[in-house]
Amino acid sequence: MTAFLTAQGVSVKLAGRLVLRDVSLALSPGHLVALVGPNGAGKTTLLRALAGLVPATGAIHVGGDALSSLSLPERARRFAYLPQGHLVHWPLPARDIVALGRYPHGATDPARLTPRDAEAVLRAMRATDVVELRARRVTELSGGERSRVALARVFAVEAPVILADEPTSSLDPRHQIEVMKTLRAAADQGTLVIVVTHDLVLAARFADIVLVLSDGRLVSQGAPAEALSEQVMGDVFRISAFRAEYKREAVIVPWAEI
């Protein structure tokens, strides 16, 4: 399968410090990619660079076009970006938040959606099971509900690439699995989903490909069991892990520091 999203020699300098060094990758549609690494490895920066949210050197191509040649709305239609923390500054109804996903398509007012935009919003809300929350203010929702609404907003973009920064942090185990399953389903339908996570258990279980960043460099990539080899766990994360297989899926549980 041909790569949809490629990066060649991408570096990012923030406040004089090289946060990302010479990262190259090629990712195909229909995959769930987990981006892992210790704190400060540059995971969020790589995600931002891919979406064009931070200035980067090197070349990024998406769907055959150079990222730098795309206008802001064109970029916004190709990358749906979910930042950490699901920040919402005003207590808007959940449906209006989800409808913001149609902003890149020109639907800037949630009260005046075209039938096509309204359908996309409804599809996204069904996929994340938030239809019943639509009239409730997001600030009144529980953490789990809020994360689902945030995910619905990302789905509503209907972009070929979803970039999600720690979508499972601060969720209970049930909601973590729920979110990962929803993202997995999106990947199975042909979306390229890239998820930053600290949860190696979830990464190993749900991802097709794991990318390991360390100190701004891409040091390992491949299927979970290979990318998170014992050596990588030791060199990068400085831990040992319990490794097994359960119901034909890789289980990698961080165990002790070394």
Add this chain to the structure above:
Amino acid sequence: MSFQNAMMTADIAARRRSSVMAALVVLVVLLALGSLGIGPVRLSPVTVIDALFGGGSDVAQVIVREIRLPRAILAFAIGAVLGLSGAALQGLLRNPLAAPELFGAPQSAAFGAVLVIALGLADVRSYALPVAAIVFAFASVFVLLAIAGRNAALLILILAGLAISSLAGAATALVMNLSQNPFVVLEIAFWLLGSLEDRSFRDVMLALPFIAAGAVILLSQRNAFRALTLGEETAQSLGVDIDRLRLMVIAGVALGVGGAVAVSGTIGFIGLVAPHLMRPLIGHDPARLLVPSALAGAALLLAADIGVRIIPSTSDIKVGVLTSIIGVPFFLYLIMRERRALGGGVA
């Protein structure tokens, strides 16, 4: 079932917004009529409407059309653009305590105007005045947003605003201090208090083009404020050009506030209060708040300007003094309400 319920809730909200808007329009019209009728010579609403369209006595016509109409137009336009500026800044910064007067914009605009007068570059009726006011208002908001940076904490905004308005106030005081002519100083001092008294159509022509331009610019950005609900980074990922948006808001606020200050002096706290009055009625959507906040600002200033005419006192109360007397306790109330965010340091 619940899906339909939710649809109905959305409809109810939309209908409620329309009725609030209709009520605001009626209120503004009534206050404008009141503003045309109240003064040393009291005129009934019927006489006012008659005189407005060229009927009735000559005296009534002169009073309504030449003395009170410019004042009412300015009260409407200035109140509206202040309310709009407050709502736009609150939308841009996702912060309920944002307002031009808290950021030192009117104070800086006033300094620009005072400087031009004191240097003898212009008399009080020339276009140099609003231009200087706009330039300084632009500079103050620009500097404030540059200091605040991205995702500015509430405390930083308030402190930077305090510093900028103090600096503008001190600079204005310095100009007055150094001025040789005591009459000029007195004139400036009274002008700084903020008033709409004795304004003519020349003042309207002086301020209105800038105020209108500022309002158009701010309104054109309304949907970006909605996207900003999700924070700057997400708004950017949705295709909003944040740097351009900031510049547009600064320009819109500067044009509106600068134009207003040039003819009325500093009239504070309308920009802070108006959006807050509208949120319980309209909801928190920053895009939908803009027009209602403008109407509420217009109603507030029209009412305040009627108030200064009917409050019995030995000398005239300036409308800027009245809006501050009412606005500052409201500001204190807002600080109390936002205590948690302020105490935490991060909005």
